[in-house]
Amino acid sequence: YPPRRHYAQSIPDLKVLVQFESKISQDLTEKYLADDSPLSTGSEIRRQVKLYLLDFYEECGFKKIEDTKNQTCLPAVRNSICVYRLFKRVKYLLSDLILRRSFRLQLGGLWRQIIFFFWKNNWPLFRDLEFVAEGILRLHLIHDYDLKQFANGKISRKFTTNCTLSSAHCYEISQIALSLRDFSSAIEWLELAKEKVLVDHQASSSFIQFLLWNAIEKHNGYFDEDLFLDLEPTFFNREISHVPQDSRNATKIRNIQLETFKGNNERYYKDLNFLRLCSGQTQPVNNESELFCWYELKTHLSLTIGPMKMEFLSRDPDVVQIYEVLHDKEMQPILDDTSSRLQPSMVGGKPSFKGNKLRDSAPVSVDKKTRTALVSWYFGEVDMTVSQNIERITGLHVLERTAAEDLQIAAYPLAGHYGSHLDAFSPALGNSENMQRIATFMFYLSDVDEGGSTVFTSQGVAATPVKGSALFWYDVYTDGSSDWSTTHGACPVVVGEKWAANKWIHYHDQFLKRKCGLKRIERFRIRVNDKLV
Numbered sequence: 001y002p003p004r005r006h007y008a009q010s011i012p013d014l015k016v017l018v019q020f021e022s023k024i025s026q027d028l029t030e031k032y033l034a035d036d037s038p039l040s041t042g043s044e045i046r047r048q049v050k051l052y053l054l055d056f057y058e059e060c061g062f063k064k065i066e067d068t069k070n071q072t073c074l075p076a077v078r079n080s081i082c083v084y085r086l087f088k089r090v091k092y093l094l095s096d097l098i099l100r101r102s103f104r105l106q107l108g109g110l111w112r113q114i115i116f117f118f119w120k121n122n123w124p125l126f127r128d129l130e131f132v133a134e135g136i137l138r139l140h141l142i143h144d145y146d147l148k149q150f151a152n153g154k155i156s157r158k159f160t161t162n163c164t165l166s167s168a169h170c171y172e173i174s175q176i177a178l179s180l181r182d183f184s185s186a187i188e189w190l191e192l193a194k195e196k197v198l199v200d201h202q203a204s205s206s207f208i209q210f211l212l213w214n215a216i217e218k219h220n221g222y223f224d225e226d227l228f229l230d231l232e233p234t235f236f237n238r239e240i241s242h243v244p245q246d247s248r249n250a251t252k253i254r255n256i257q258l259e260t261f262k263g264n265n266e267r268y269y270k271d272l273n274f275l276r277l278c279s280g281q282t283q284p285v286n287n288e289s290e291l292f293c294w295y296e297l298k299t300h301l302s303l304t305i306g307p308m309k310m311e312f313l314s315r316d317p318d319v320v321q322i323y324e325v326l327h328d329k330e331m332q333p334i335l336d337d338t339s340s341r342l343q344p345s346m347v348g349g350k351p352s353f354k355g356n357k358l359r360d361s362a363p364v365s366v367d368k369k370t371r372t373a374l375v376s377w378y379f380g381e382v383d384m385t386v387s388q389n390i391e392r393i394t395g396l397h398v399l400e401r402t403a404a405e406d407l408q409i410a411a412y413p414l415a416g417h418y419g420s421h422l423d424a425f426s427p428a429l430g431n432s433e434n435m436q437r438i439a440t441f442m443f444y445l446s447d448v449d450e451g452g453s454t455v456f457t458s459q460g461v462a463a464t465p466v467k468g469s470a471l472f473w474y475d476v477y478t479d480g481s482s483d484w485s486t487t488h489g490a491c492p493v494v495v496g497e498k499w500a501a502n503k504w505i506h507y508h509d510q511f512l513k514r515k516c517g518l519k520r521i522e523r524f525r526i527r528v529n530d531k532l533v
C-alpha cells in the first residue's frame, strides 16, 4: 500500500470530507427543525445533535440552529483553526452520535450514509489533529501574532474567522508543542488556556495549572543545563517563574535572534530570514533601481506577436517572475490528472533514477519540518506545451528527453510550507552529476488567499503566488556548482490552498546554449530583449 494520505495533508481529500460533512449537516438540520422531527424534544440525542450542529455552524457565525433557516452556510474551511475544529467535530462529536442506538433507530438513512462514507474514506485520525496543530504552531511562530487574538480567530492581519479555540483546544495544542520541544509556545498556549478556562469551563483549571508547571519546569530544566539549548529559538531568554502571565514579560530567544541578525545574510541565519520574510517583512533590496518589468519579444519568434510580461525580482542572481504563462486550459488538466496521485513528499534522500529521469528522492524520510506538501509527477499531454513555453522564454533546451525532469506538482495544504533549500544538487550526492539542475522554472497553478510566497532567503526577496505566472532562475554558477544565493523556500499557506509545478532543467544538455564559465563565481544572466542590462 502507498503511505496513507491524511486529510490534513491533502487538499483534495479534505475537500471531499468538507463536502460530505456539509451535506449530512444540512440533512441533520432539516430533521432537527422539522415539525415532526424524529428527534423528540428534550431527548439526549436531540441535545447531542444540537451540540454537533452548533459546532458545524460556527464558521458561518450562526448562534442558533433556527437562524440557519433560509440561509446558506457552507463552511469553506480555508484556515487552520476551522480545520482543527472540523477534525475534532468529526472525530469526536460525529462518531459519538453514530455510536448511539437511538441515532441509528431514528435517523437510519443518515446513519447508513455516514457509515458508508467513512468505510470508504477513513475517519480523521489523531495524526490529522497533530498535523493541523503543527501548522497552527508554525503560523504562530512565523507571524508572532498576539496569541489570544489568534486563538479567537484573528488568523492574520488581514483575515478573521468565526472559528475560535477553547481552553481545551489551547491545552491540546500546548501538548503537541511540548512533544516538539517547543517550550516557549507550549507555555504561551497554556497561559492562554488558563485564562480561557475561567470563562468557558471547557477543561479543569487545576489540570491546566499542573500542565503549566510541568512545561515551565521542563523549560527551566533545559535552560539550567546550559547545553546551548537556551540559544534555540523555542526558549525564553530566562527561566520562567510560576507567576501567572510571567511568559508575557519574557522575551523569546527567536525575537532576540531576529533583532540581532536583522539584515544579516549569512547562510547560518537563513532560517531566521525565512521567518522574517514569510511574516511580510521584506528587506530593502540593495539593487532596487535595477529591478524593472518589461515585455520580452526576442527569445523566440513567436513572442513578437504575443510578448511575455517579465519582472525582475532580484538581480545577480537574477530571478524573474513571468506573468500569464499558463492558462486554465493547460492548468486544469494538470490538476485533474495529479490530484488523485499526490503523495507525501520525500526530502533529504539520495536522488534515484529511472531511465534518464530523476523520479524522486529515495524514501528515507518524510520530514514534516522541512516540507509539508504532497507531490506527484505529471506525464500528460500538456507537458509538451508547457515545455515549449519554457523553451521560448528561457532559450534553453527543455523538450529533449534528458534535458529536463518531468513536471513535479506540489499541493500545499493549510500551513503547508517548504523550508529554505537549494534546488541544485551538491556534488556529495554523487550520481547526480549528469542530472545537475541548471535552472528552475516554477509555475503557480493557483492564487493563494494569504501566505504561500516563495522567498529567497539570502536575497531578501518574496514572490507572491499569482495563478498562471512562473518564477525562473539559474540554480548554479556557470561551472555547474551550486549558487548558495539562490537558497529559497515556500512560506506556509495562511488562508486558502496553493498549487505549484516545478520544471527542473538540466545543466548538461545546455552546452550549446549556455557556455560554461572558466571563472568560478560567474553567473548566468537573464537577458532583456537579447541585451544584457
Ligand SMILES: O=C(O)CCC(=O)C(=O)O
Pocket (backbone or CB within 6 Å): 410, 418, 423, 452, 453, 454, 455, 488, 489, 490, 491, 500, 502
Ligand atoms: O512552492 C514554492 O513556492 C517553492 C517550491 C520549491 O522551492 C521546490 O519545490 O523546490
Ligand SMILES: [Fe+2]
Pocket (backbone or CB within 6 Å): 421, 422, 423, 488
Ligand atoms: Fe525549490
